[in-house]
Amino acid sequence: MSTMITDRTYRIARENTQAMIIDVQERLTPHIYDHENILKKIVTLIKGLQALNIPIMLNEQYKKGLGDTLPEIRDVLEGENAKSFEKVTFSACDNNDAWHYLAQQNRSTILLFGVEAHVCVLQTALDLLDNGMQPVIIGDAVGSRFPYDKKQAIRRIRRAGGVITTVETILFELCRSSQDPAFKTISHLVK
Numbered sequence: 001m002s003t004m005i006t007d008r009t010y011r012i013a014r015e016n017t018q019a020m021i022i023d024v025q026e027r028l029t030p031h032i033y034d035h036e037n038i039l040k041k042i043v044t045l046i047k048g049l050q051a052l053n054i055p056i057m058l059n060e061q062y063k064k065g066l067g068d069t070l071p072e073i074r075d076v077l078e079g080e081n082a083k084s085f086e087k088v089t090f091s092a093c094d095n096n097d098a099w100h101y102l103a104q105q106n107r108s109t110i111l112l113f114g115v116e117a118h119v120c121v122l123q124t125a126l127d128l129l130d131n132g133m134q135p136v137i138i139g140d141a142v143g144s145r146f147p148y149d150k151k152q153a154i155r156r157i158r159r160a161g162g163v164i165t166t167v168e169t170i171l172f173e174l175c176r177s178s179q180d181p182a183f184k185t186i187s188h189l190v191k
Contacts, residue, residue, distance in 0.1 A: 012136060012163075014174045018107040019049050019056045020092060021082075022114030022121050022142075026067030032115050032143040033150070039072060041141040041167045042113055044189050046076045048171040051182040051189075055105055058084040059092040061120060090120045093127035109134045111170065113141035118153035125157045136163045138170060 024042060029035050049056055058077065060069055063086055068074070085098040092098050102110070110128050112121050112135050121142050125135035137157055144150040158164050165173075168190045175182050 012109055012170065012173050014052055014054065014176075016107050017054055017109040017111060017136075017174065018102070018105050019045075019054055019111040019113070020102075020124065021046070021056065021058045021069070021073065022092060022112060022124060023059060023061040023066065023116070024070050024073055024114045025060060025063070026070060028061070028066045028115060029070055031145050033145060033147050035143060038115075038141060038143045039070065041138075043072055043076055045111075045113060045138060045141050045167045045171070046073065048167070048182075048186050048189050049111075049174075050076075051185040052171070052174050054111070054174065055107070056082040057092075057098065057102065058082050059095075059098060059114070059120075059124075060084065060086050061090075062086075062088050091123035091127045092120070093124055093131065108132070109136060111136045111138060113138040115142065116144045116149070117142040118144050118149035122153045122157060125162050126160060129161050134161075134163065136165060136170065138167055139164050140166045 032038060058069060083101055085095055087095040087098065089095055110133055112125055114121060125137060128135040137154065139154060154164055171186045175186055
């Protein structure tokens with residue numbers, strides 16, 4: 001590979017990456033289009049990120065109204081060092097505690113997944129861009145009640161400068177090599 005100096009790096013590096021789960025809650029998720037498949041992808045992604053030691057933030061929108069994060073996700077996060085934040089703002093970045101925690105991690109690439117794509121995921125992604133960070137939307141691990149809303153959110157995020165990828169793509173990109181200790185776990189997860 002030749003060496004060339006550029007201002008931008010296109011590869012996503014593990015040491016500069018953090019993940020944010022957005023609002024995968026009991027009273028909201030069942031209304032999301034294709035929610036069963038999205039939930040499977042989210043669980044796979046979380047397990048892969050844990051194998052890669054990527055920090056994970058859990059965000060929950062107005063728990064009194066929308067309930068707790070789904071047990072399938074909570075069970076996977078148990079025992080892990082995932083930090084949880086309740087919010088009433090749509091953007092996770094508008095929550096002072098969550099924003100402070102995120103900034104302390106000193107990681108500029110933020111993987112976003114959860115619901116709803118056109119509200120909380122979109123607004124969080126735009127705020128990350130406004131603050132010089134790189135949101136990476138995991139397209140097969142985000143959803144909305146209506147597919148058209150998700151499609152438009154993905155389109156807007158991409159046009160604003162966000163990156164769109166998939167669960168399998170991001171896990172192998174962060175792994176980088178079949179020699180990585182996380183490779184066997186990841187290849188088993190995506191089968």
